[in-house]
Amino acid sequence: MHIVDGALSAPVVITGAVLAAAGIGLGLRRMPMEKIPAAGVLSATFFVASLVHVPIGPSSVHLILNGLAGLVLGWAAFPALFVGLLLQAVFFGFGGLTVLGVNTVNIALPAVIVGWVCRPAIAASSPKVAAIWGAIGGALAIALTTLLVGIALAASGSQFVAAAKLVFFAHIPVMVIEAALTGAAVLLARRVKPELFDALGPAPREA
Amino acid sequence: MTQSVESVPGLLDATGGSVVAGRDARLRILAAAVFAVVVVSLSGAAALGLALAGAFTVAVLARLPVVRTLKRVITMDGFIVVMLAMLPFTVPGEPVFHLLGFAATREGFLQALTIGVKANAIVLMALALLGSMEAVLLARALRALLVPERLVHLVLFTVRYVDVLDREQRRLRIAMKARGFRPKTSWHTYRTFGYLVGMLLVRALERSERIFGAMKCRGFAGRLHLEATWCWSAADVSFALAGIALVSTMAALEILHVAG
Incomplete structure (x- = not known):
């Protein structure tokens, strides 16, 4: 769900850039230097995974997996997904340059929220229960992303409201697919390498 | 097999080579950023046309592979295509034709076209200036x-x-x-x-x-x-001057459009 250059109003673009800069700053601050290799390799993994197309009926969709990114990376999802979007814009022409901030917030903020809501449960419960939380996180992240895309469009002009609503409903199948995939990925990772969900240091657990 | x-x-291999690939990398990043910011704020047809022509020229100079680049530039997210296709029906204005009882307006078509031109000009410029970079x-x-x-x-x-x-x-x-x-x-x-x-x-x-x-x-x-170690060559200076000329002409055309 990459918004392109030229569609959004200046206040929306600027707000997106400021929020993205704050999120990236927070994410970097919470990432100790010795975790940079892990964050970089995981960020590359999400970049590669987002190029995988899965069939849906006669068509196919590419994966976003920002829910899973939030579960694994926490706040580091902000810089990691920003780097992914930057490389996609520069080398593949996906999205745009001025909208990098907005696109980063749209993808990374849901990731951080999912990480914050679902990660404690995934770390604490049995692999099967963790998979259910993973599925919830996968669907929730896409729902929040479409919502944020809709807000960015609607705030740029009332002519986009119809498209914003359509985006949400058109992504319901994507939510289902991402839920199934994230659940399965969490199930496998919890069985094989549970420390994946704590890869970037202990998550702050205020609860 | x-x-x-x-x-x-x-x-992430660099595409293309040539005149653009030899330029200072910092200059290319700044040029792409300034170009993007100026292009999104344009509204006149002449300035937008110049932006697209400028991006196309740099892409040719950067010797981007034609077919692959066209595919990448034109490919947009499905939802963006839908959004642009819906604009003629959601922007109020002078109706051009009716489809299933909905009026498509001239203003809507213009807005969709403007977004399309801006998005493509910026993506093309980014691929030419930055995608050609290691x-x-x-x-x-x-x-x-x-x-x-x-x-x-x-x-x-x-x-x-x-x-x-x-x-x-x-x-x-x-x-x-x-x-x-x-x-x-x-x-x-x-x-x-x-x-x-x-x-x-x-x-x-x-x-x-x-x-x-x-x-x-x-x-x-x-x-x-x-x-x-960064060092500027004469070619970097002329590249920077050409970039400044392009952006100022776009800005001048836009000011004429807004004033006129």
Whole structure:
């Protein structure tokens, strides 16, 4: 769900850039230097995974997996997904340059929220229960992303409201697919390498 | 036979070469950023036409592969295409024709066209100026432009491992195919892709532990060498002047359009 250059109003673009800069700053601050290799390799993994197309009926969709990114990376999802979007814009022409901030917030903020809501449960419960939380996180992240895309469009002009609503409903199948995939990925990772969900240091657990 | 995994071209390999590839990397990043900011604020047809023509010229100079670039530039997210297609029906104005009882307006068409031109001009310019850059050079230039060091480190690690992990993904896909997996619209397919992603993450994390071990063994203490000596050539100066001329002409045309 990459918004392109030229569609959004200046206040929306600027707000997106400021929020993205704050999120990236927070994410970097919470990432100790010795975790940079892990964050970089995981960020590359999400970049590669987002190029995988899965069939849906006669068509196919590419994966976003920002829910899973939030579960694994926490706040580091902000810089990691920003780097992914930057490389996609520069080398593949996906999205745009001025909208990098907005696109980063749209993808990374849901990731951080999912990480914050679902990660404690995934770390604490049995692999099967963790998979259910993973599925919830996968669907929730896409729902929040479409919502944020809709807000960015609607705030740029009332002519986009119809498209914003359509985006949400058109992504319901994507939510289902991402839920199934994230659940399965969490199930496998919890069985094989549970420390994946704590890869970037202990998550702050205020609860 | 499928192509050997090791011979697959890298995802982030620089495309094209030539006049543009030789220019100062910091200059190219700044030029792409200024171009993007100016183009999104344009509204007049003449200025937008010039923006598209300018981007096209730089793309030709950068010797971007024509077919692949066109595909990349025109490919937009499905939802953006839908959004643009809906604009004629949602922007109020003078109706041109009716479809199923909905009026399509001239203003709506113009707005959709404007967004399309802006988006394509900026993407084309970005591919020409930045996509033709070695990814590691991009990271160093970002550091020279005062992007935080940790973020640049993250870019470097990501760039380095994108192709490694892409090949890993291809190997796993071949293994799946060898066991008779064929993607369909089914729970089995989605679960299998989920396991594929999970396995990629597990392997990635284990790989990062080995990488960090190897780095520590070579005395890594939290810093990577990012300094580079930058020197401007006469060609860089003329490139910068040409860029300033293009952007100022676009701005002048826009001011004439708004005033007139």
